[in-house]
Amino acid sequence: xxxxxxxxxxxxxxxxxxxxxxxxxxxxxxxxxxxxxxxxxxxxxxxxxxxxxxxxxxxxxxxxxxxxxxxxxxxxxxxxxxxxxxxxxxxxxxxxxxxxxxxxxxxxxxxxxxxxxxxxxxxxxxxxxxxxxxxxxxxxxxxxxxxxxxxxxxxxxxxxxxxxxxxxxxxxxxxxxxxxxxxxxxxxxxxxxxxxxxxxxxxxxxxxxxxxxxxxxxxxxxxxxxxxxxxxxxxxxxxxxxxxxxxxxxxxxxxxxxxxxxxxxxxxxxxxxxxxxxxxxxxxxxxxxxxxxxxxxxxxxxxxxxxxxxxxxxxxxxxxxxxxxxxxxxxxxxxxxxxxxxxxxxxxxxxxxxxxxxxxxxxxxxxxxxxxxxxxxxxxxx
Amino acid sequence: xxxxxxxxxxxxxxxxxxxxxxxxxxxxxxxxxxxxxxxxxxxxxxxxxxxxxxxxxxxxxxxxxxxxxxxxxxxxxxxxxxxxxxxxxxxxxxxxxxxxxxxxxxxxxxxxxxxxxxxxxxxxxxxxxxxxxxxxxxxxxxxxxxxxxxxxxxxxxxxxxxxxxxxxxxxxxxxxxxxxxxxxxxxxxxxxxxxxxxxxxxxxxxxxxxxxxxxxxxxxxxxxxxxxxxxxxxxxxxxxxxxxxxxxxxxxxxxxxxxxxxxxxx
Ligand SMILES: Cc1ncc(C[n+]2csc(CCOP(=O)(O)OP(=O)(O)O)c2C)c(N)n1
Ligand code: SF4
Ligand SMILES: [Mg+2]
Numbered sequence: 301x302x303x304x305x306x307x308x309x310x311x312x313x314x315x316x317x318x319x320x321x322x323x324x325x326x327x328x329x330x331x332x333x334x335x336x337x338x339x340x341x342x343x344x345x346x347x348x349x350x351x352x353x354x355x356x357x358x359x360x361x362x363x364x365x366x367x368x369x370x371x372x373x374x375x376x377x378x379x380x381x382x383x384x385x386x387x388x389x390x391x392x393x394x395x396x397x398x399x400x401x402x403x404x405x406x407x408x409x410x411x412x413x414x415x416x417x418x419x420x421x422x423x424x425x426x427x428x429x430x431x432x433x434x435x436x437x438x439x440x441x442x443x444x445x446x447x448x449x450x451x452x453x454x455x456x457x458x459x460x461x462x463x464x465x466x467x468x469x470x471x472x473x474x475x476x477x478x479x480x481x482x483x484x485x486x487x488x489x490x491x492x493x494x495x496x497x498x499x500x501x502x503x504x505x506x507x508x509x510x511x512x513x514x515x516x517x518x519x520x521x522x523x524x525x526x527x528x529x530x531x532x533x534x535x536x537x538x539x540x541x542x543x544x545x546x547x548x549x550x551x552x553x554x555x556x557x558x559x560x561x562x563x564x565x566x567x568x569x570x571x572x573x574x575x576x577x578x579x580x581x582x583x584x585x586x587x588x589x590x591x592x593x594x595x596x597x598x599x600x601x602x603x604x605x606x607x608x609x610x611x612x613x614x615x616x617x618x619x620x621x622x623x624x625x626x627x628x629x630x631x632x633x634x635x636x637x638x639x640x641x642x643x644x645x646x647x648x649x650x651x652x653x654x655x656x657x658x659x660x661x662x663x664x665x666x667x668x669x670x671x672x673x674x675x676x677x678x679x680x681x682x
Numbered sequence: 683x684x685x686x687x688x689x690x691x692x693x694x695x696x697x698x699x700x701x702x703x704x705x706x707x708x709x710x711x712x713x714x715x716x717x718x719x720x721x722x723x724x725x726x727x728x729x730x731x732x733x734x735x736x737x738x739x740x741x742x743x744x745x746x747x748x749x750x751x752x753x754x755x756x757x758x759x760x761x762x763x764x765x766x767x768x769x770x771x772x773x774x775x776x777x778x779x780x781x782x783x784x785x786x787x788x789x790x791x792x793x794x795x796x797x798x799x800x801x802x803x804x805x806x807x808x809x810x811x812x813x814x815x816x817x818x819x820x821x822x823x824x825x826x827x828x829x830x831x832x833x834x835x836x837x838x839x840x841x842x843x844x845x846x847x848x849x850x851x852x853x854x855x856x857x858x859x860x861x862x863x864x865x866x867x868x869x870x871x872x873x874x875x876x877x878x879x880x881x882x883x884x885x886x887x888x889x890x891x892x893x894x895x896x897x898x899x900x901x902x903x904x905x906x907x908x909x910x911x912x913x914x915x916x917x918x919x920x921x922x923x924x925x926x927x928x929x930x931x932x933x934x935x936x937x938x939x940x941x942x943x944x945x946x947x948x
Contacts, residue, residue, distance in 0.1 A: 367759025
C-alpha cells in the first residue's frame with residue numbers, strides 16, 4: 301500500500317502531526333497566521349470523538365488545555381504574536397504544575413499588532429522568557445512540512461516525557477506555504493504516551509515526587525487519586541509550601557529536568573559542515589534560503605555549510621559549538637534583530653566570527669539577502 | 683460521612699481570619715455535597731487566586747488551584763474533556779467578576795454544566811482590602827481612601843443576562859437555605875451561579891466600620907429579603923435572595939456530543 305501523500309499548508313501539516321501524535325483536545329482563538337489550525341481541527345477532532353472548543357480569548361484557551369490535559373488528554377492550542385503574549389501567565393502555570401501540553405506560536409511581524417500577514421521570527425526570546433520567573437522551556441521548530449510533521453509529534457512526545465509545556469514555533473511562511481507531505485505509517489514515528497502511576501487506590505500517591513529517572517507518573521483528574529494542583533510552590537503532594545528547602549528543590553527540579561537533558565532534546569540538521577569554513581546557522585523558513593545559498597555556492601566550489609536548528613530551547617550549545625569549531629565565519633540567518641545570533645555568540649570560542657544576516661521588514665529573507673551580507677563580511681563588497 | 687472526611691487534615695490550619703465568611707461557605711458546601719451523596723472521586727474543584735480560592739486546597743476532591751480570574755477557563759477544559767465529572771468553581775468577587783469577568787459571562791453563555799459559587803465579600807481580601815467590582819458606591823477601601831465612585835455589578839442580573847440557566851443568591855447568615863441552594867445548583871444541568879454574600883471582617887469590615895463578624899452577619903440578615911417577600915415590597919432597598927433563574931436549556935457538552943454525531947455521520 302502506498303503511503304498517503306498530501307499537498308498542503310504548513311498549518312495543515314502541523315494538524316496532521318498533532319493528530320498522529322494523539323491530540324484529542326484543542327482550544328483556541330482565531331488569529332492570523334495560525335487560524336487554519338483551529339479551523340481544521342474544528343472539522344477533524346469531532347470526527348474522532350475528540351474535543352474542539354473556541355474560547356473567548358487566548359488566555360482561556362491556554363487554561364482550558366491545561367484543564368483538559370489533567371484529565372489525561374493530549375492537548376494543544378495554537379496562536380500568533382499577540383495571542384502568544386496573552387498566554388504567558390498560563391504557560392508559566394503549566395511549567396510550575398508540570399502539565400503536558402503543546403502551544404503553537406505561528407510568528408508574524410511584531411511587536412503589538414505589527415504586521416499580521418507578514419513573516420517574522422521575533423518570538424524566539426518570548427518562547428524562552430515570556431512567562432515570569434526562572435524556568436526552563438522546550439521550543440521546537442522546522443523548515444519544511446515533512447519535518448514539521450515529525451517535530452510536531454516530537455513536541456507531544458517531549459511534553460509527555462518531561463511533563464512540561466512545549467512551544468512549537470512556526471512562522472508565517474512555513475504556515476502558509478504549500479508543499480508535499482507524506483504521512484508516515486502508524487508506528488513509524490514512536491509515540492510517547494502518558495506515564496500513569498501504578499500506585500493503587502487507597503495508597504498515598506505523590507503527584508510531584510520524581511522517580512529515579514526524573515519522570516513523574518501522573519493520575520488523571522476523575523481517577524482514583526485525589527490530589528492538589530497549584531501554581532504555588534508545592535511539596536510532593538501538590539500542597540503549597542514556603543519551606544526554602546522545598547522551594548529550592550522544586551526550582552532545581554523544574555530547570556534540571558530540561559537543562560539536564562539537552563542532548564536528548566537536541567534536534568539539528570547538518571548540511572555540508574564537514575569541511576565548511578563558512579557556517580550558516582538558521583531555523584524555520586529562513587533555513588530554506590540558507591540551504592539554497594549553501595548549495596548554490598557549493599556548486600561554485602565555495603565551502604559553505606548549514607546547521608539547521610530544530611530545537612531552539614534548551615539551546616543546543618554543544619551542537620552549535622562543534623559545528624562552528626573550524627569556521628572562519630559564522631552567519632546566523634534569522635528574521636529578527638539577532639535573537640539566536642546572541643546565543644550563538646555566547647557559545648562559540650570566538651564571538652567576533654559571528655555575524656547576523658537578517659530581515660526585519662516583513663519580507664521573507666532570500667538567498668541573495670544572505671549572500672550580500674556574506675560578501676560584506678568577507679570584505680568582497682556587495 | 684462526617685464533614686471531617688471531606689477535609690484534608692494535612693492542609694490545616696487554614697489561612698482564613700477568625701470570623702471570615704469563607705469558612706461558613708466551605709462548611710455548607712461540604713454538607714450539600716454530603717447530602718447529595720456525590721462520590722469524592724467524581725468532583726473536581728477548580729479555583730483561582732484569593733482568600734476564597736484557597737478553599738480547594740482544604741477539600742478532598744480532585745483540586746485545581748489556578749490563576750487569578752481564570753478558574754472557569756480551566757474548569758471548562760476539565761468539563762469538556764470529562765463531561766461526566768461534577769465541576770464546582772468557588773471564586774472571590776474580584777476573581778469572578780473583575781479579572782475573570784470575561785470568562786464568567788462566556789461560561790454562562792455556553793451554559794456549560796459547571797457550578798460557580800461567588801464568595802462575595804465585596805473586597806479584595808488576599809491583597810489587603812482594595813475595592814472590588816462588588817464593593818459599591820461610597821465604600822472605603824485601601825485604593826479608595828476618599829470613597830469608591832463605582833457602582834457595583836448586580837451579579838444576579840449579570841449572570842442572567844449572560845445566559846446562566848440557574849442563578850441564585852444567599853448569604854453566610856442564611857446557612858440552611860445556602861445548603862439547599864448549593865444542592866440545587868450542583869444538580870442543575872447547565873451553568874449555575876450562586877452568589878453568596880459573605881463577610882471580610884479584617885478589611886471590608888474594619889475599613890467601613892461594620893463591626894465584627896457577628897455584626898456583619900446581622901447586617902446580611904437585615905439588608906436582604908426573600909425574592910418577592912412582604913419585607914422587600916415594603917423596603918425596596920433590600921437585596922433579594924433566593925433562586926432567580928432555574929431553566930432547562932441546552933447544555934454545552936451535550937450540544938457538543940451532537941456535533942460529534944454529525945461529524946461522524948458525514
Ligand atoms: C494576574 C494577577 N493579578 C493580581 C493578582 C493579585 N491578587 C491576588 S488575589 C487578588 C484579589 C482577591 O480578591 P477576591 O477575588 O475578591 O478574593 P478574596 O481574597 O476577597 O476572597 C488579587 C488582586 C494575582 N494573583 N494575579
Ligand atoms: S482577609 Fe478577609 S477574606 Fe481574607 S481570610 Fe481574612 S477575613 Fe477572610
Ligand atoms: Mg473578595
